[in-house]
Amino acid sequence: MPPRLLPAILAVHAGWLAIGVLLLASCSSPSPPPSARTPAPTRAPDTQALRDAAETRYLAAMSPRLAELVRAQPWFETMTEAQLDLVIAIQKCEKDALRRGEEASVPEILHFASEQGWYQDGLDERESLALAGIYDAYARSLADENAPPIGRVLSTSLKLGLFEVLQLPETGRMVVVVSSPDLELGQEALRLTVEALPKVEQLAGAYPYNFLHVQVTPDLPLYILGVSYNEFIAVSDVAVEAGVVIHEVTHSTLYGIFPIWFEEGMAHFMEYHLTDELSEGAGLYTQNLTQIRRDPRLDIRAARPQTTVDYLAERARGFLFLKGLYDIGGIDGISAMIRELRTHTYATRTSCAPSSRWAGRKQRLSSPPSSAKASSAPPATTATRPDARLAAGSPSLIRCGLPCLRSATSSSTTATS
Ligand SMILES: [Zn+2]
Numbered sequence: 265m266p267p268r269l270l271p272a273i274l275a276v277h278a279g280w281l282a283i284g285v286l287l288l289a290s291c292s293s294p295s296p297p298p299s300a301r302t303p304a305p306t307r308a309p310d311t312q313a314l315r316d317a318a319e320t321r322y323l324a325a326m327s328p329r330l331a332e333l334v335r336a337q338p339w340f341e342t343m344t345e346a347q348l349d350l351v352i353a354i355q356k357c358e359k360d361a362l363r364r365g366e367e368a369s370v371p372e373i374l375h376f377a378s379e380q381g382w383y384q385d386g387l388d389e390r391e392s393l394a395l396a397g398i399y400d401a402y403a404r405s406l407a408d409e410n411a412p413p414i415g416r417v418l419s420t421s422l423k424l425g426l427f428e429v430l431q432l433p434e435t436g437r438m439v440v441v442v443s444s445p446d447l448e449l450g451q452e453a454l455r456l457t458v459e460a461l462p463k464v465e466q467l468a469g470a471y472p473y474n475f476l477h478v479q480v481t482p483d484l485p486l487y488i489l490g491v492s493y494n495e496f497i498a499v500s501d502v503a504v505e506a507g508v509v510i511h512e513v514t515h516s517t518l519y520g521i522f523p524i525w526f527e528e529g530m531a532h533f534m535e536y537h538l539t540d541e542l543s544e545g546a547g548l549y550t551q552n553l554t555q556i557r558r559d560p561r562l563d564i565r566a567a568r569p570q571t572t573v574d575y576l577a578e579r580a581r582g583f584l585f586l587k588g589l590y591d592i593g594g595i596d597g598i599s600a601m602i603r604e605l606r607t608h609t610y611a612t613r614t615s616c617a618p619s620s621r622w623a624g625r626k627q628r629l630s631s632p633p634s635s636a637k638a639s640s641a642p643p644a645t646t647a648t649r650p651d652a653r654l655a656a657g658s659p660s661l662i663r664c665g666l667p668c669l670r671s672a673t674s675s676s677t678t679a680t681s
Contacts, residue, residue, distance in 0.1 A: 322355040346392035353399035394427035397439025417443035434470040444480035456509040523566035529582020549580035
């Protein structure tokens with residue numbers, strides 16, 4: 265079932281249910297006397313209970329200003345479970361924001377959301393859950409010093425409605441939030457991410473977080489196509505394509521616990537396998553190793569490559585090793601292997617988390633920008649990137665933050681040791 269159709273299908277099912285109830289009511293005879301009727305079920309007690317829970321447990325823990333704003337929302341009086349989830353997310357977000365001195369941004373998000381058309385025509389279940397996911401993403405970016413500061417770009421998600429709620433077979437419910445200064449690129453990134461997640465899940469197992477934030481940005485250096493850190497991904501606006509998104513979603517799913525050769529090799533394997541380009545990828549990396557004069561044999565021990573060429577070699581060897589396993593055991597063998605390996609911990613984080621470049625940056629959601637374009641914020645800086653020499657002309661492209669490298673389609677890698 266296409267995830268984006270879920271709310272619509274649920275609505276259809278609800279419609280059929282209502283018709284069925286009406287038919288049953290019209291066919292039953294004779295009607296019992298009014299005094300003998302069982303009281304019709306009503307949503308009122310549920311709504312009241314949810315509202316009471318919101319008041320006593322969550323609004324009471326908020327600042328008075330934020331609580332008043334939540335209480336003033338049109339949906340508050342007829343609260344649903346999804347809207348209680350939203351209240352919970354708002355309260356948690358304010359708690360995290362207070363620690364960073366960013367608490368003013370929490371009501372700003374709700375206020376800005378309430379100005380958008382998708383909100384003003386009634387906050388349905390999908391929108392309630394998505395907005396809760398946006399608050400979860402913002403709270404995580406505040407709580408984790410290594411996470412990217414997404415506060416300033418979330419206004420594009422709200423303004424352009426770039427979000428989706430997925431129900432995946434193993435992961436369960438999760439929210440995808442895209443931030444992009446460009447509507448079409450944002451919509452494409454959202455579409456590709458919604459397509460990629462169930463495919464990666466099917467092979468690698470459940471996605472480990474309850475949201476994924478994808479930032480489309482014009483601010484990555486040309487040779488960087490994407491970066492990833494846990495449930496945060498950034499994709500260059502010149503690389504919003506299936507392979508890049510699958511690659512980063514794979515990194516996000518593997519959460520960086522594997523040696524670089526495996527982490528990068530698997531991300532590239534997923535990328536090429538799920539885009540039906542596995543043979544082309546194998547040819548490309550075989551050629552890469554020849555060009556950089558490195559042995560194709562793989563040392564499976566965890567290692568920290570010291571040079572860019574070391575990274576290129578690790579990546580190519582890892583991919584070719586996994587491709588070799590695929591040739592022996594097929595995709596079921598690869599899937600069984602990665603699922604089993606994910607149940608163990610082999611190393612501390614050694615892969616491509618761009619923590620140093622995303623750390624410690626202020627991210628207050630200032631007054632919502634007058635245009636989405638104005639809200640764009642760079643997710644990364646090259647200031648601390650040790651391989652900045654790549655910018656001097658190497659055609660090798662970095663798929664995610666160090667040390668994730670990707671060959672250009674021309675395969676004309678020229679980096680030397
Ligand atoms: Zn990578």
